[in-house]
Amino acid sequence: MCVFCKIINNEIPCYKVYEDDQVIAFLDISQVTHGHTLVVPKKHYENIFVLDEAIAGELYKAVVKVSNILKKGLNLTDLNIINNNGPVAGQTVNHYHIHLVPRYSDDGVSFFIPPKEVNHDKLANLLEQILNNQ
Ligand code: AMP
Numbered sequence: 001m002c003v004f005c006k007i008i009n010n011e012i013p014c015y016k017v018y019e020d021d022q023v024i025a026f027l028d029i030s031q032v033t034h035g036h037t038l039v040v041p042k043k044h045y046e047n048i049f050v051l052d053e054a055i056a057g058e059l060y061k062a063v064v065k066v067s068n069i070l071k072k073g074l075n076l077t078d079l080n081i082i083n084n085n086g087p088v089a090g091q092t093v094n095h096y097h098i099h100l101v102p103r104y105s106d107d108g109v110s111f112f113i114p115p116k117e118v119n120h121d122k123l124a125n126l127l128e129q130i131l132n133n134q
Pocket residue numbers: 003014026027028029030038083084090091092093094
């Protein structure tokens with residue numbers, strides 16, 4: 001059983017921020033920033049590609065709720081929402097989860113996506129490739 005399933009089954013402890021029928025949120029054991037929290041469906045889905053769409057809806061409702069719990073509890077103004085799928089993308093726990101990472105001006109963290117040169121021909125070809133392979 002995966003580590004998050006063990007938390008959900010009360011086999012190992014967590015610092016629970018929020019829970020409802022389908023979703024649990026708890027503090028990440030390794031706090032990237034103060035208040036770093038994971039929002040997790042109670043049912044085990046490995047990644048976004050197999051996540052049930054109805055569960056995804058419930059999960060994102062909880063993301064909004066937990067974001068506001070953190071905002072109020074920690075007097076936040078800024079927050080990154082991150083989800084890693086697959087090892088190349090940095091996924092280390094194979095139970096789908098969403099990171100809520102509160103941001104502070106001096107936190108030293110960066111999720112900056114650098115802008116690249118715009119090329120409309122490449123964009124058109126890329127879109128054709130994506131849509132033709134459905
Ligand atoms: P990811 O790398 O996106 O798969 O994120 C997995 C996250 O789970 C990491 O940030 C870990 O610190 C966190 N984590 C692993 N084990 C636990 C645990 N027992 N309780 C809370 N968070 C955990």
